[in-house]
Structures are given as C-alpha cells and as structure tokens.
Amino acid sequence: MGKCMIIGCGGVASVAIHKCCQNSGVFEEILIASRTVSKCDALKEKLSGGKTRIRTAQVNADSVDELVALIKDFKPDVVLNLALPYQDLTIMDACLATKTHYVDTANYEPPDTAKFEYSWQWAYREKFKEAGICALLGSGFDPGVTGVFAAYAQKHQFDEIHTLDILDANGGDHGYPFATNFNPEINIREVTANGSYWEDGHWVETEPMEIKREYDFQEIGRRDMYLLHHEELESLGKNLKGIKRIRFFMTFGQSYLTHLRCLQDVGMTSIKPIDYNGQQIVPLQFLKAVLPDPASLGPRTKGKTNIGCIFQGVKSGKPKTYYLYNICDHQACYREVGSQAISYTTGVPAMIGAMLVMNGTWNKPGVWNMEEFDPDPFMDALNKWGLPWQEDFHPTLVD
C-alpha cells in the first residue's frame, strides 16, 4: 500500500520496524533514517528476507534541511518519528514543508528544560490543516493506547466518565541494580519531575514521588506505585467530556528508587552543563552513557507488564466501574522481535498509528491526539498485532 519513513533506530523503533515488516501488505517500503546509520544497516540486514523493501540513511533530525532533502528523495506517505522528544518540532517542520503526514510517540520537550507539554505541537494545528496533512501525536502505549482505551470506554461503556486512573506496572526483572527500560535521559527527566494530576479543571501539583499507593496487578502481584505527571493527562483533561479527575501511577521497585535518590543527591541527574577538564558535559547525558543500553535488556528481562485504565462513571443512570488493560510478557516479546516489553508496548502502537494514518482510517488534516479518533479500528489492531486487551467490570479501585 505505501511507504513509511521511520526516524530513529533505538529500542522502540526496532520493534516498530519488525512490526512493519510483519505487515508488508501495508508497509511495502520503509526508510530507516537515524543518527547512527550502522544500527539501521544492522536491522536491515536482519530483516532483509521479508517482503517489505528496506532502505537506510544517516540523518541529523535536528536539521530541517536534512530531513526535507531525505523526505523529498524517498517520498514517504507518512513519517514515523521514533527519535527523541527533542526532535518533534524539526520533524513536524519538515513534514509541513513537504506536505507529508506525521506520527510520533512522545510530546515535545526542549533539551535544556525538563518540561514536556503539548502546547508547542498543538500550535501547528492550523498550519497542518491548511497544508491538508495529518499529525497523530503520542501513538505509543502511555500516551497512546491509554487515549484509545479512554475513547473506547467513552464510546461503548459510559454515558459519563467521572474519574480515570492510568496504572502502569512493570513486573519485569533485568537483574541489574539500576537500569531504565527506555531512553535513560528521557526516563529520568520524567520521574524526577514534580508529580501532578488533573482535578476539577485544574492541575494539582505534588512533590516527586509524594503520592504512593499499593495495587495488586493481574499476573504481576502487589506493587508500590507512585503518582507521576504524564503527558496524556493534558489531552485527556480537554478531550474527555465531564471528566472530574485523571491520575497516572507507575510502579517502581525499592532498588530503582534508592539508586535514583543517590544519583539525584550527588547531582548526576542534573541537565545543567558543567565544566569537566575544559569540556562542557551534561551530568544526565554522562549517566546515560554509563547505564545499560535499554536495547540490551531484552535477553535478561523476565516477567510481565500490565498497563491499563480504571474508569468510574455512569451508564444508563447507574454508577459503573470498568478496567481496560493489557498484559505483556517480556520474554515472549524478546522471542518475537528481540526486545523487552517496554519497547514492544510502544513500538506496536507506533506501527498501528502509522498504518491507520497511511490507509486513511485515521486521517484528517490537523494535529490530533489519539482519543480524538474512532477507537474501534485501533482496538481491533491491538488484538491482531500482539497487544490483546482485557476487561474487568469489577476492578479494585485506587483510593
């Protein structure tokens, strides 16, 4: 059916690329373009026996000119941005200049401020509309599938949704005292920031990790989880009519938290450049360089993830609760695509988002979040492409 240009060749991109190759009826040709072209070539080599034609290229995605030249040469139907949040705006600019559809999995974050929000990308709405192209924002799991789950609950299960708790549990064990499951720099910036949740139309801010709860997760067991600020709270607060409260919780083990606290205390998580032997270095970027590469965790990680949404609201005049979730097994993911479940649960929805934009099912001019489209085709695709969802009509609630 068409051509997709994938930018980045890290943990998430590797899964999305495997999945595009499994879906060769849609993804006839892909271009893998990233900073380190040897990674793209190695993946091409591994996947070259299939029907999807693969090209590779070196690109600096901070340069709009380089991106425009590459897009003009390859002429993709859609650009799938799986580089880092810092590159979102340059890639959107290149899509505008070439009138090419755009999909990503994380909202823009300026490199020098640990702050992420949609305002920068929502500011492109009119420009994308005028150009007649579509930008689909946040097509990972959280954000991503969580927005699709919310749209599905709204469409099929509730007349009104009053509260939403998003629960992200990783029961996987990689055997290292400390490692992050996706890009360490992005991950640590996220978890060391203040927490916040959305209540009665405004943000309530908390200290980092201030709010802790325990929850008994299906197929994982009891885990401590902590309230974090998370990007989908911002769009769901606007797009879920009548919602009164949205919170996001993520599980962390004691070893992870103890190491993180020490690293913070000694200044290793700072993003302020320091002078070291006459050279400017960012402590967090140096830390990333010494931590295990998330892509290397695949063979070592055992256990499961369980990510989902608990809704409370009203249906036909009666109070109702509903839990929609996915359980994913790290080792099953590794056997299938050579990656652990965190990359898998992000890479699969990234492929699905690009597919739905490419085949026109989810394609309208403008800049959109996941919950603004009909959830049904995405929900069907999750079952088909490796992330089947489950329902619970009597879930334990989070107090």
Ligand code: NDP
């Ligand atoms: P990785 O660090 O593993 O991969 C990032 C890739 O982008 C690398 O291949 C890197 O190149 C490339 N890259 C970085 N900067 C540039 C640049 N300037 N030009 C070209 N290529 C560049 O990250 P992940 O795969 O873990 O994460 C990818 C994205 O997915 C991130 O934005 C992350 O926030 C998001 N994510 C979203 C989730 C969700 O559920 N929505 C969950 C997890 C992640 P090199 O190989 O040279 O380093």
